[in-house]
Amino acid sequence: MKSLFVNLIFVAMLTVSGCAQSQNSSGGSRQDVNAMQAKELISEDKEMVILDVRTPEEFSEGHVTGATNLDFYAPDFEQQLERLGTTNTYLLYCASGNRSGKAASLMQNKGFKKIINSQAGYKELKQAAVHTK
DSSP: OHHHHHHHHHHHHHHHHTOEEEEOTTSOEEEEEOHHHHHHHHHHOTTOEEEEOSOHHHHHTOOBTTOEEOOTTSTTHHHHHHTSOTTSEEEEEOSSSHHHHHHHHHHHHTTOSEEEEESSOHHHHHHTTOOBO
């Protein structure tokens, strides 16, 4: 009972902080962040790969500076992921956090070592003053 209580407190603390991190069996980690945390990470880590998993049409209407478009709905999305290096750090975003969350889970299952999922969509990132085009 005590360990259940401790686990509930831990989950509550992660939820309140707006940042959750999980690790898969292959040693990879996934971190979920809000718009301000994404902005900070983007400004701190110039080596991080930013993936916009929206459609090419959405991407052409505006995107985070330096982002690469990888359409989650493309029939070859998984094959495109397999061409990426698994040891890089990736920050993913979409319009609402839904597609990027699914893509982050898929990447984690494929053995990517460090995935950061922006739970904030593109509009929220733009409002948080993340550099956009």
